[in-house]
Amino acid sequence: MRIPQLPLRISKRFHSREYRLAGREQSVSVDFDGKNALELKSGHIARFASSAVVASSGDNAVMATVVQKKEKQGDGNGVPLQVEYRPSASAIGRIPTNFLRKELSQSDTEILISRAIDRSIRPLLPTNSYETQVICKPLALDENADQIMLGINAASTALHISSAPFSGPLAALRVTMSSRGTFQINPTQEEIREASLDVIIAMKKNQKTIMIELDGKEVSAEHLEQACHVAFENVEKLHVAMEKMAVGVEKDVLPTKNLEKIEKILRELVTERVYYVMTDSTHDKISRDQEIQKIYRDVVESKELQSHSPQDIYPCYSALVKQILRETVLNTGIRCDGRKITDFRPITIQVDMYKKLHGCSMFQRGQTQVMSTVTFDSPTAAFHPDSVAQLLGSQRKKSFMLHYEFPSFAINEVGISRSSNRREIGHGALAEKALKNLFPKDFPYATRLACQVLESNGSSSMASVCGGSLALFDAGVPMKSAAAGVAIGLITDQNEPDSKYKVLTDILGIEDYAGDMDFKIAGTKNGFTAAQLDVKNDGLTRQQLKESLQAARSGIDHVLSKMNIMRDRPREEFKTTVPIIQSIRIEPHKRVTLFRNNGYNCKLIEAETGVKISAEDENNISLLAQNKQKLQKAMDMMGEVLETHGNLDFAFGSIVQAEIVEIVDRGVFVTLPGSSQRIFMNNNHLSLNPIRHPEVLGLKIGDKMSTTWFGRDEHTGNIRLSRRTLTGAAHPATAQKPKK
Structure with missing residues (x-):
């Protein structure tokens, strides 16, 4: 029988130059200070991807892959880029703690890492590039892993050695400043926790800054500039290594549409109308947007552009609107709402609008409005990370939490209410970072600050910092200082940026x-606590960065002066609606009475009074009550329970009469005079001879016997009784359980 010859189909990828380069093994290593070497390696892993790079430092390794879908090209309305940092519990030698015991979704930490990588590489890709996906995944991590730094460098290198039109190289470094004023490059987690300044900086080869992520304890602009200078001096080594790996790589030549005819017609048709809208300071956000959209609809329906599709018209129209706004600001120094470049929008502030709330504020800056509310709860309500996040140090127990909410109605849109998206998580983390180092460490309550954006026309996250600080003051939290935030922008000339x-x-x-x-x-008035830089061009020069920090410093001082008029210090006493927290010292043996049997007595008191009872440590418990009356009722009930079950005490070695109330295989339960507390006596304490069951001694329920009081166990508080010394001669009974 003759076997028919089938056509052999081989993927074109195996014959492409891109695949051959992806399979070319190469490795470079960069040594910073003799202990923090960073290695970049490619060609040995994930070779079906357009490119893949593993960035490793010590025992830590993060892989980044790049895949381009060359059948689909961006339409010019934004970079078609997806960035995802996927979790991996196996990278740290653990099994996920969820029900299915596998990675289900990204945690807040992974989302923040994804955003940091995205913000670093997105500005260096053109809007008409092919659809691109970057996936980063940790391969091995220890407690000193710096996932953000490894992820950015791995993703940047993977894009740089791929055919994607990535205008790199781009490299990132983490710089910290200790309390002594010394700077460290790529520090350990312990050094990061103790640092007064922690900044991640991503920059290009021409020393232009693309991304900054700052976590500071009131650091000055001078110290931040010094940290950036340290990064500038050391990042060049990474750029050279990335360039070495990209030798021989050919970048894609993107097909472009000839839209010059559309652009020319648009300039003739709408330049004057758009300019009029952009210079009319009577417009607000909604009316200005409506006018811009109306002009666009007129353009699409015009006879001059009838032969062109809206998909081609809109990018040209959007670019023209941006160009007119930018040229107006550059040439006149006047913005579309009539302000000069250093002017602020009007600021209005309210505090204590609702007496029931523990603390609240309404912060309005122009058409950006944020309502912030503070809620106090028991220490058990604090955020507790899972074991995987805790092992990595990426998440820690938090008694202060800030949650940011951005509903669709804040920008007059229809949306679906669901869990927080990546943007909300990122903005909430930034606002929390701005306030967390000002929050008192010994504050007795777990505190949640909810910032709800009710109107948004720019800088809602910084308005959350301002409103959140005011709400904490209104609640009576003894903050180190008030904090404020401001968003700084930049407009550059196209020819001389x-x-x-x-x-x-x-x-x-x-x-x-x-x-x-x-x-x-x-x-604060003393220095910066948080910063986040996003750019859309090829980065900031050192002079532009310096001027931006100067503008921010004066801007923060201006906002703080407005905030201080309304409330310049925390209220001296909590509101009457704030729950009362009381710490009580209880001896270990009495504490067992409250929490034994799965906390039965404790739950009974909570159900009756509404008071939350939690253990602070081995000697103290905490009570959280809504008012003094409920607190007193809970303490009275607790006293009754402890009086009934935990007040037995006799002289050490004294003889006490005990009554048997239950017999089990391994011993008996007895009660002592004046108490209903059941005390367990093991078989070993019933007789000098070893026995397997108490009944061999002739013991029955209801019998009374003499026992010796040996006090309480120092660790558990359990009462220790024995009758071994009182049984006299050895009992003749055997060690077998009697037959029924």
Whole structure:
């Protein structure tokens, strides 16, 4: 029988230059200070991807893969990029603690890492590039793993050695400053926790800064600039290593549409109308957006552009709107709402609007409005991370939590209410970072600060910092200092971006949309506590960065002066609605009475009074009550329980009469005079001879016997009784259980 010859199909990828480069093994190592070497390796793993790189430092390794879908190209309305940092419990030698025992979804930590990687690489890809997906996954991690730094460098290198039109190289470093004022590069987790300044900086080869993530304890602008300078001096080694790995790589030549005809028609049709809208300071966010959309609809329906699709018209129209706004600001120094580049929008503040709340504020800056509420609860309500996150140090127990909410109605849109998205998690983490180092460490309550954006026209996360600080003051939290935040923008000239530019203070949403930078900076009168830099161009020069920090410093001082008029210090006493927390010292043997039998007595008191009872340590318990009356009722009930069950005490070695109330195989339960507390006596304490069952001694329920009081166990508080010394001669009974 003749076997028919079937056509052999081989994937084109195996014959492509991209695949051959992906399979070319190469490795480079960068040594910073003799102990923090970073190795980049490719060609040995995930070779079906467009490119894959493993960044490793010590025993830590993170893999980044890049895949491009060359059948689909961006439409110019944004970079078609997906970035995902996927969790891996096996990388740290653990099994996930969820029901299915496998990785189900990203935690907040992985989402924040994904955002940091995305914000670093997105500005260096064109909007018309092919659809690109970057997936980062940890391969091995220990307690000193710096997942953000490894992830950014692995993703950047993977893009740089792929055919994607990535205008790298881009490298990231973490720099910390100790309390002594010394700087460390890529520090350990212990050094990060003790540092007064912790900053991650991603920058290009020309020393332009692309991304900054700052966590500080009121650090000065000078110290932040010094940290950036340390990064500038050391990052060049990484750039050289990445360039070495990219030798021989050919970048994609992206097909482009010839839209010059559309652009010319648009300039003739709508330039004057758009300019009029952009210079009319009477417009607010909604009316300005409506006018811009109306002009666009007119353009699409015009006879001059009837032969062109809206998909081609919109990118050109959007670019024209941005260009007009940018040129107006650059040429006149006046913004679309009539402000100068250093002016703030009007600020209005309210506090204590609702007496029932533990603390609240309403912070309004222009058309951005945030309501912040503070809630106090028992220490058990604090955030507790799972064992995997705790082992990595990426998440820790938090008694202070800030949650940021951005509903769709805040921007006049229809949306679906669901769990927090990546943006909400990122903005909430930034606002929490701005306030957490000001929160007192010994505060007795677990505290939740909820920041709800009710209106948004730019800088809602920084408004959350301002409103959150006011709400904490209104609640009576003894903060170290008040904090405020401001968003700084940048508009550069297309031909001379490094020398001709304007730094904007307190940017609008449309200025964020059309501008080159969104630099969110928060701090106190003493220094910065948090910062987050996002850019849309090829980065900030050192001079632009310096001017941005100066603008932020003066802006924060301005906002703090407005906030201090309303409330310049925490209220001296908590509101009457704040729950009362009382710490009580209880001896270990009495504490057992409360929490034994799965906490039966404790739950009974909680159900009756509504008071939360929790254990602080081995000697103290905490009571949280809504008012003094409920607290007193709970303490009275607790006293009754302890009086009934935990007040037995006799002289050591004294003889006590005990009554048998239950017999089990391994011993008997007895009660003592004046108490109903059941005390267990093991078989070993019933007789000098070893026995297997108490009945061999002729013991029955209801019998009374003499026992010796040996006090309480120092660890458990259990009463120790014995009759071995009182049984006299050895009992003739055998060690067998009697027959029934």
